[in-house]
Amino acid sequence: MEDVMKLVSELLTEGIRAAAVQAGLVEPDAVAEPFVPTADPRHGDYQCNWAFRLAKIARKAPREVAAILVERLGDNPMIARVELAGPGFVNVFLSDPWLGENLRARSVAADLGVPQVGAGRTMVIDYSSPNIAKRMHVGHLRSTIIGDAITRMYRVLGWKVIADNHIGDWGTQFGKLIVAWERWRDDAAYAEDPVAELQRLYQAFGEAAQEQPDLIERARAETVKLQEGESKSRALWQEFCRVSLEEFDRVYERLGVSFDVVLGESYYRDRLQRLVDDLLERGIAVHDQGAVIVPFDASDGKGLSKNPLLIRKSDGAALYGTTDLATVLHRVETWAPERVLYETDVRQALHFRQVFAASRKLGVEVEFVHIGHGMLKLDGGVASTRAGTVLNLVDVLDTAVAHARTVVDQASAHLSESERAEIAEAVGVGAVKITDLSQNPSTDIHFDWERMLAIEGDTAPYLLYANARCHSIFRKAGLDIETFVPGLPDLTHDTARAVALLVVRTPEVVIAATEAAKPNVLATHVFALARAFASFYSACRVLDEDLSAEVRLGRLSLVYAVARSLSLCLDLLGLVPLRRM
RNA sequence: GCUCCCAUAGCUCAGUUGGAUAGAGCACUGGCCUUCUAAGCCAGCGGUCCCAGGUUCGAGUCCUGGUGGGGGCGCCA
Structure with a gap:
C-alpha cells in the first residue's frame, strides 16, 4: 500500500x-x-x-x-x-479498496501526485512567434495554444521550461515597411490602430511593387540602412516593434498565454556574420553559386543531401536559417537544455530538419523536437494574409465570447453582471481553444464557426459545467472545498467506479500526452472524465437526506477528486476552471 | 523530377504506437426536469477503416504497389 x-x-x-x-x-x-x-x-x-x-x-x-x-x-x-x-x-x-485509497491519496496531493519525471531537467520551447507589423489571425492560434498547453504539461511534470517567443522582428520586411510608411501612411489611422495601419502599409507595398519594381530596390536599400544602424531607420523599427508587441501582449493576456523570454530574430543579428564565417572556417559551410550553404549527405538524414541549408545570400545578407542556428547556440549556451521543442506550421518541417542537422555538425547534442501542426483550412482554402482570407484573432475571440454571453444571460440570469461577463469570457475563449486542442496537432483543422460556438457535446462549456457542478454540490452542502478532508470514496455504483478509474488514470495520461506532444490526448481524457461524472451526477445523488453519513461522505469524496482532476486538466489545457456557471 | 503527409459513420474528428465486437461529438429517432445547475442524462440509428497484396497468433495501425488529395524542395519567413 x-x-x-x-x-x-x-x-x-x-x-x-x-x-x-x-x-x-x-x-x-x-x-x-x-x-x-x-x-x-x-x-x-x-x-x-x-x-x-x-x-x-x-x-x-x-x-x-x-x-x-x-x-x-x-x-x-x-x-x-x-x-x-x-x-x-x-x-x-x-480492487475497490485499493482504487479508493489511490483516489483519496491523489485527490489530496498537489497536482494529483503526478510523478515529477522532469525534475532536474530543462526544456526550451519555441511557439507562437508572430511577425511584427502583422495582426495576429486565426492562423497563429494553433502554435500559440498548442505550445502553451505543452509548456503547462511539461511544467507540471517538474521540468524547468523556458518558453521563448521567437518574434519575427528582423528582416527584409522592414525595408518595405519603411518605404511604405514614408509614402502612404495615414497618421490618423495609425493613431487609432497602429498595427492595422502597418499591415495595410505592408499590403500596399506588395501591390505597388507589382507595377513599380524599383520599389523593391528602395526597400532593399532601407533594409541595409536599418541593418547598418542608421538612426532614423532604427527609430522607426523600434516604434513598429513597440506597437506590435503591445498588441501581441493584449492577445496573450486574453488567451492566458505567457512566455519566459521574448527573444526575437533581431536579438541574434550581431552574431550572424561571425557564425557564417565560423562555419566556413570549420568547413561545415561552403560557398556555392555566390551564396553560402551548409551541405548535407545521406548520413545527415533522408533527402537532405539535395536540400542544403542556405545561410548567406549572394548579396551577403543572412537568412532565417542563420538566425535559427544562432538561436540554437544561444539556447544551448544559456540554459543547457536536454530538449528543444518548436511548435510551428508543418510546412516548416524541412527547414527544421536542416537546422537540426546543421546544429549536429556544430556539436549540439540536445534532443530536438519539431511539432509541425497541420494547416488551418477556411472554407476549403488555406488561411493566408496575402489572399486576405484571414480572420483576425481578436475578432474571433470577441465573437465567441459574445455568443457565450447570450447563452450565459439566458441560462444564468440570476448571476451578477460581472460574473456573467467572467463566465462568458472563460467559455468563449475556452471554446476557441478546445476545438483546437481536442484535435491531433498533426492533422489539418477546419475552421468551423458552428463547431466552435456549440454549447452541447464535447465543448468547452461541457467541461467547465462539469467542474462547476462539483463546486455547486459543495456550496449546497455548506462545505468549503479548500478545507474539505476527503475519506474513502464510495465506489459501489458503476458510474462512481468508472469516474474513479478515470481520475486515477489522469497522471499517466498527462505523461503520455506530454511525451507525444499531443494535448488532444489529455483533452480526450478530460472529456471522458466529464462525461463519466455527468452520468454519475444524474444516477447518484450526493446530498440526499436518505443517504447514510458514510455514503454521503464517500460520494462527496469522489466529487472532490473529480473537481481536483478536472481543475488540473483544464488548467493544463489553458482553460479557466470556473466554479460557477 | 525528388521528398513528406493525409484518406476511418451523413458531417467534424479520436484511435493509448500491433490487441479482443473500430470510438466520440454533431445530425437524426425516442424517452427523462415537484429532489445537488436540462450548457445535463438514458436509449436507438449509423462502418468495404480508399483499393490490392504481404508480414503474424492478431493489422485502422507495420511493409510493398496502386488510386485520390495536400505540403515542401538554395537567395521569403
Whole structure:
C-alpha cells in the first residue's frame, strides 16, 4: 500500500515482470510489455499482452504462458481479480479498496501526485512567434495554444521550461515597411490602430511593387540602412516593434498565454556574420553559386543531401536559417537544455530538419523536437494574409465570447453582471481553444464557426459545467472545498467506479500526452472524465437526506477528486476552471 | 523530377504506437426536469477503416504497389 501513488500501469507492469522472472521465463533485467487500459470494462480495468511475445521465446502456447503469469500475479492488494482471456490476454480487475485509497491519496496531493519525471531537467520551447507589423489571425492560434498547453504539461511534470517567443522582428520586411510608411501612411489611422495601419502599409507595398519594381530596390536599400544602424531607420523599427508587441501582449493576456523570454530574430543579428564565417572556417559551410550553404549527405538524414541549408545570400545578407542556428547556440549556451521543442506550421518541417542537422555538425547534442501542426483550412482554402482570407484573432475571440454571453444571460440570469461577463469570457475563449486542442496537432483543422460556438457535446462549456457542478454540490452542502478532508470514496455504483478509474488514470495520461506532444490526448481524457461524472451526477445523488453519513461522505469524496482532476486538466489545457456557471 | 503527409459513420474528428465486437461529438429517432445547475442524462440509428497484396497468433495501425488529395524542395519567413 505504500506504493499507492505510483502509476497504476507502472505498478502492475512491475508485478508481471517479477512474475515472469520468478517463473524463469525471462532474464532478471528484462523489460516487460506494459499494462494498458482496456477498451471494454468486461475485460477488466487493465490488460497485459506480454504473454504472446513470451510464448514465442519460450516456445510455448500463449495461453499456457499467460496462465503462469496469472498464477504468480495473485496476492496483490491492488488486484481484485485476474483473468486469463482469449488466446492469452491477462486482464486485471483493480480492487475497490485499493482504487479508493489511490483516489483519496491523489485527490489530496498537489497536482494529483503526478510523478515529477522532469525534475532536474530543462526544456526550451519555441511557439507562437508572430511577425511584427502583422495582426495576429486565426492562423497563429494553433502554435500559440498548442505550445502553451505543452509548456503547462511539461511544467507540471517538474521540468524547468523556458518558453521563448521567437518574434519575427528582423528582416527584409522592414525595408518595405519603411518605404511604405514614408509614402502612404495615414497618421490618423495609425493613431487609432497602429498595427492595422502597418499591415495595410505592408499590403500596399506588395501591390505597388507589382507595377513599380524599383520599389523593391528602395526597400532593399532601407533594409541595409536599418541593418547598418542608421538612426532614423532604427527609430522607426523600434516604434513598429513597440506597437506590435503591445498588441501581441493584449492577445496573450486574453488567451492566458505567457512566455519566459521574448527573444526575437533581431536579438541574434550581431552574431550572424561571425557564425557564417565560423562555419566556413570549420568547413561545415561552403560557398556555392555566390551564396553560402551548409551541405548535407545521406548520413545527415533522408533527402537532405539535395536540400542544403542556405545561410548567406549572394548579396551577403543572412537568412532565417542563420538566425535559427544562432538561436540554437544561444539556447544551448544559456540554459543547457536536454530538449528543444518548436511548435510551428508543418510546412516548416524541412527547414527544421536542416537546422537540426546543421546544429549536429556544430556539436549540439540536445534532443530536438519539431511539432509541425497541420494547416488551418477556411472554407476549403488555406488561411493566408496575402489572399486576405484571414480572420483576425481578436475578432474571433470577441465573437465567441459574445455568443457565450447570450447563452450565459439566458441560462444564468440570476448571476451578477460581472460574473456573467467572467463566465462568458472563460467559455468563449475556452471554446476557441478546445476545438483546437481536442484535435491531433498533426492533422489539418477546419475552421468551423458552428463547431466552435456549440454549447452541447464535447465543448468547452461541457467541461467547465462539469467542474462547476462539483463546486455547486459543495456550496449546497455548506462545505468549503479548500478545507474539505476527503475519506474513502464510495465506489459501489458503476458510474462512481468508472469516474474513479478515470481520475486515477489522469497522471499517466498527462505523461503520455506530454511525451507525444499531443494535448488532444489529455483533452480526450478530460472529456471522458466529464462525461463519466455527468452520468454519475444524474444516477447518484450526493446530498440526499436518505443517504447514510458514510455514503454521503464517500460520494462527496469522489466529487472532490473529480473537481481536483478536472481543475488540473483544464488548467493544463489553458482553460479557466470556473466554479460557477 | 525528388521528398513528406493525409484518406476511418451523413458531417467534424479520436484511435493509448500491433490487441479482443473500430470510438466520440454533431445530425437524426425516442424517452427523462415537484429532489445537488436540462450548457445535463438514458436509449436507438449509423462502418468495404480508399483499393490490392504481404508480414503474424492478431493489422485502422507495420511493409510493398496502386488510386485520390495536400505540403515542401538554395537567395521569403
